Amino acid sequence: MSLRAELRAWLAANLTDDLRGLGGPGREHQGHDLRAAWERRLGAAGWTCLAWPAEYGGRAATLPDQVACHEEYAEADAPARVGLIGEGLIGPTILEHGTPGQRARFLPPIQRGEELWCQGYSEPDAGSDLAGVRTRARLADGEWVVTGQKVWTSLAHVADWCFALCRTEPGSRRHQGLSYLLIPMRQPGVEVRPIVQLTGTSEFNEVFFDDARTAAGNIVGSPGDGWRIAMATLGYERGASTLGQQLSFRRELAAVLEAARRSGAIDDPLLRDRLTRSWLELEIMRMNALRLLDSPGPELSIMKLYWSEWHRRLGELAMAVQGRNGLVTDGGLSDLQRLYLFSRADTIYAGSSEIQRNIIAERTLGLPR
Template identity: 55%
Template sequence: MRLGFTPAQEAFRREAAHWLDAQMTGDFAMLKGLRSQSAFPEERRAWEGRLARDGWSVIGWPREHGGRGATLAEQVIFAEEYARAGPPGRMSHIGIELAGPTLIHFGSAQQRARFLPRIAGGEEFWAQGYSEPGAGSDLGNVSTRARLEGDEWVIEGQKIWTSLAQFADWIFVLARTEEGSRGPRGLSFLLVPIRQPGISLRPIRQMNGAAEFNETFFDGARTHRDNVVGGAGNGWQVAMGLLGFERGVGTLGQQMSFVAEYEALVAAAKANGAIADPSIRDRLARAYAGLRIMRHAALRSLSANGGQGLAGDALTHKIYWATWHRALGELAMDVLGQAGEVTDAGADGFPLLADLFLSSRADTIYGGTSQIQRNLIAERGLGLPREPRGEAR
């Protein structure tokens, strides 16, 4: 595995960095450093359009679908430079990183022609309809149902933790389409227009003051019968394929945001004298070592098989970074001391380190709880017997 980059790749880095820095000191300077996922929605839509216009929106997609056909190394470089330059989180990330790649791999020619250009162009935005109140990390418990009525699927049920659904035009929904089916069988992956009378949203206010998540209710929501990806009843295969994309290159960009948090934490410890505490210094050193391990592990996994899919060790990434990040949030509070407990929220939420603590509490829950992640590592990674389900213990 190469941990460095070639001269050509470093030239690509300079190109990306120059373009990003120009935007963040120019037309979109007001968005630099914005951490809120729900503030300034119109400006962030315009930012997505600028990325698309200048060819930086979907660089990893094949050229025939509007991308640049960027290599794995180039995608890693852009993710890192994006995080370094400080633009806002991508409003279109669910479409670009999840819906788009899923359609490229599993969608029909008609579906790709209809949806991919609008995702790549920053014209349509997406939400994810997976988790439910009774089916969070275990998607096999999905109870949202859809039935065919003529040329339309009619959907009844509820989804939760639907990120940025208030700004979305479409939502992909994992629904049960075979009466009496249980577990992974009988599920379908549906593409549903979100702005219709049969769908209502209720924001979920988080402990850090943000409201980027929603409850989404389906009460007779409709979508055309052709808007099923991979065929009716094959939703589990498509859903699992999508989760593979979720563990992809974006993790390197995420780690750059972790670097910024770590550096801010070290600066705070120096400023208030907490750095003089040997236990604080030890925890900061361990956090730095964990951050470097995280980066090397992600690069190794992404470079496996020539970048064609994720290696089996990718199963460990989520539980590793989530545990590390939560511990960093706890360290931030110990460094800040009482000052961290009485801080106020501004227009962009709480200050960085207080927000780090509050938001990181959810890291070991969303995207698959740590308990479920351990089951995945045991069963899929190590080949151990499946945990008994539905049996008395």
């Protein structure tokens, strides 16, 4: 039996109606406890961390098998994963750059769905300009002592650990003197303040470190080598799971089309042209994603730029096909209204469109700064 067929059968036997469609961007507040329990069930059955070696609970799955499983998961309308930051970002980073002790300590709980992670990169004055981070850390009595502030930290309010870029060499500037630290979140000296979004939900947070501590060994790579490790982590952000993401986009587009039929907007030639263009662009997105899956370098910025701009336009289209009805609520946001509001952030988080264009220009096309 293929891995795709095996997962399909497992989902058919285990996925219940109360889990379907829960969570996702703009809806991370939905059923967190249910989804956390589901994450543990996935881990116990071996359906997390498919690409990882068997010794860490993975299946050493090939890239085509990973893509197939992400698509199957999305096709089943299974709940949004609560462990993706651990599985998709810090896990591969520790696998490639961590010590044997770090792999033994951190990878199994991620695979089992027992420990959740968040990413401590952006700061109030260092968002797109990540090299400007000012959160500092110093060694004292066998521990890193961390002081500073991070912002837009996804799911920090439910995370057990944070991987953070910190300045560990006093007086250093830009890419120099940065280190990549693993910091426990549930300790004195860590304060998480949720940020209320346009959607009324709070999946992003401010995180304040006030002499928070982590063991001296909880550094990935060498002191001062943090920039290289941080860039490696960003490279994992645009992997096989993006193919599953596009199935979610396909469902959203179908909902927009249905809304256009109900409102009669589909008879408007200009709106019909926009709907057709959106469908064509989604097909291009899939083909481009397949083309770039084996490219771990700056070319992946093409994928982020493309999907984020497309998704934001889809949100605008969702409002256009509803007409005036899209401007009112019955006390809560509809799925299409939430799509519009949350997708405004798509071209900012995970690397703004402006930064992605710079990366494509300078690192892929070789143009001058």
